[in-house]
Amino acid sequence: MHYFDYKATKLYGEGVSIERIAKEVGTPVFIYSHKTLVRHYNAFDSAFKDASHIICYSVKANSNLSVLKTFSNLGSGFDIVSGGELKRVIKAGGDPTKVVFSGVGKSEEEIAFAIKKRILLFNVESPQELRLLNKVAVRLKTRARVALRVNPDVDPKTHPYISTGLKQNKFGIETEEAVGEYLYAQKRLKSLDMIGIDCHIGSQITTLKPFVDTLKKIKALTTRLRTLGVDISYVNMGGGLGITYDNEKAPHPSKYGEAVLKATRGLDVTLIFEPGRNLVGNAGILVTKVLYTKKGADKNFIITDAAMNDLPRPSLYDSYHAIKPVTKTRRREITADVVGPICESGDFLARDRELKEVRPGELLSVMSAGAYCFTMSSNYNTRTRAAEVMVKGRNLFVIREREKHEELFKKESMPEKLFKK
Numbered sequence: 001m002h003y004f005d006y007k008a009t010k011l012y013g014e015g016v017s018i019e020r021i022a023k024e025v026g027t028p029v030f031i032y033s034h035k036t037l038v039r040h041y042n043a044f045d046s047a048f049k050d051a052s053h054i055i056c057y058s059v060k061a062n063s064n065l066s067v068l069k070t071f072s073n074l075g076s077g078f079d080i081v082s083g084g085e086l087k088r089v090i091k092a093g094g095d096p097t098k099v100v101f102s103g104v105g106k107s108e109e110e111i112a113f114a115i116k117k118r119i120l121l122f123n124v125e126s127p128q129e130l131r132l133l134n135k136v137a138v139r140l141k142t143r144a145r146v147a148l149r150v151n152p153d154v155d156p157k158t159h160p161y162i163s164t165g166l167k168q169n170k171f172g173i174e175t176e177e178a179v180g181e182y183l184y185a186q187k188r189l190k191s192l193d194m195i196g197i198d199c200h201i202g203s204q205i206t207t208l209k210p211f212v213d214t215l216k217k218i219k220a221l222t223t224r225l226r227t228l229g230v231d232i233s234y235v236n237m238g239g240g241l242g243i244t245y246d247n248e249k250a251p252h253p254s255k256y257g258e259a260v261l262k263a264t265r266g267l268d269v270t271l272i273f274e275p276g277r278n279l280v281g282n283a284g285i286l287v288t289k290v291l292y293t294k295k296g297a298d299k300n301f302i303i304t305d306a307a308m309n310d311l312p313r314p315s316l317y318d319s320y321h322a323i324k325p326v327t328k329t330r331r332r333e334i335t336a337d338v339v340g341p342i343c344e345s346g347d348f349l350a351r352d353r354e355l356k357e358v359r360p361g362e363l364l365s366v367m368s369a370g371a372y373c374f375t376m377s378s379n380y381n382t383r384t385r386a387a388e389v390m391v392k393g394r395n396l397f398v399i400r401e402r403e404k405h406e407e408l409f410k411k412e413s414m415p416e417k418l419f420k421k
């Protein structure tokens with residue numbers, strides 16, 4: 001569900017014509033709909049209205065300050081994976097005491113910074129990290145709250161690069177080892193409060209079963225730990241609920257909520273969720289201009305001014321993004337590869353896609369580009385990153401200016417000595 005629809009033949013983001021945005025801001029441009037973000041947050045939140053819960057929006061999906069502020073204004077907490085993301089959250093007015101810190105490779109500096117900001121929980125992913133966290137807390141003469149990230153060994157049936165809860169993945173701690181770590185920490189790591197269990201099994205998950213299977217294991221672990229004297233009061237389910245890119249039937253958050261609440265009934269914990277894609281994925285589009293069209297020996301190509309540096313998901317995961325014309329036409333359908341200007345054959349936005357013939361100068365909208373697109377974009381080929389715009393009702397706001405070439409090499413230098421003969 002989103003608010004990018006046609007009025008007659010023209011595509012609009014809420015009440016703003018996409019053509020107008022392209023004219024005013026240029027292309028390529030990411031456009032997010034404020035109303036869609038709010039709707040998605042509320043849908044997720046209300047799925048858990050009857051349970052004690054905290055939503056920690058996963059910043060990595062889309063970390064623009066205005067996106068973060070939209071969620072913090074709604075009461076959201078945040079799931080971060082770096083000190084940089086924590087700084088963004090604070091800058092956007094987010095509440096650090098509703099922040100959880102995930103990731104297998106937190107540095108000592110990042111840990112110290114997050115402790116000082118009094119974040120809610122560290123999602124600790126290894127025994128070494130646990131010991132370092134305790135050491136830093138001792139040094140800072142304070143305490144840190146911990147959830148161990150357990151690896152439940154459940155197959156989320158998604159792309160292998162975004163599966164995280166299998167034995168062979170680098171994430172989390174295997175259950176038996178985790179039990180030992182809880183007990184060890186409780187006895188020996190005196191500056192830690194072992195109060196949570198964390199898991200995250202993967203991303204773009206479109207069935208409920210993997211979540212339910214995981215919760216069964218987490219529920220059993222919670223009971224077992226309590227029997228052993230570890231007072232678990234938070235269970236973090238991570239993120240992962242998928243969206244519709246093509247014709248996937250992703251469960252509505254309310255169905256996900258029903259399944260989670262059923263599986264955790266009687267557990268008496270505060271549930272934490274780290275949704276990313278589900279809140280922002282369909283709330284954004286990438287608008288690009290057609291530069292050229294050409295007929296290769298085997299294929300038609302549509303060459304656009306957006307490339308894999310702007311939208312890396314198709315080349316990284318072979319993922320599908322619908323592509324729609326910004327102005328509908330009655331032209332014939334063709335099958336074409338939609339490609340960017342980057343010098344790699346892997347630079348494509350879509351392959352063998354059926355769409356209406358387009359001409360140079362016309363605009364295309366790449367749909368469902370709100371999650372993991374801008375945040376994974378790069379400057380490859382010395383391309384400036386796209387501008388970002390938020391629409392709200394009839395208004396548009398530039399929330400990130402297009403970069404300038406000079407900014408891309410501002411930090412580089414040619415020291416005189418290096419080039420002395």
Ligand code: LLP
Nearest residue numbers: 058102200203204239240274275276277372
């Ligand atoms: N929590 C943790 C610990 C995570 O690692 C992730 C995503 C999330 C929450 C949020 O998951 P979500 O609700 O968005 O599925 N770049 C890939 C996705 C990578 C996901 C990484 N972790 C893509 O474009 O599909």
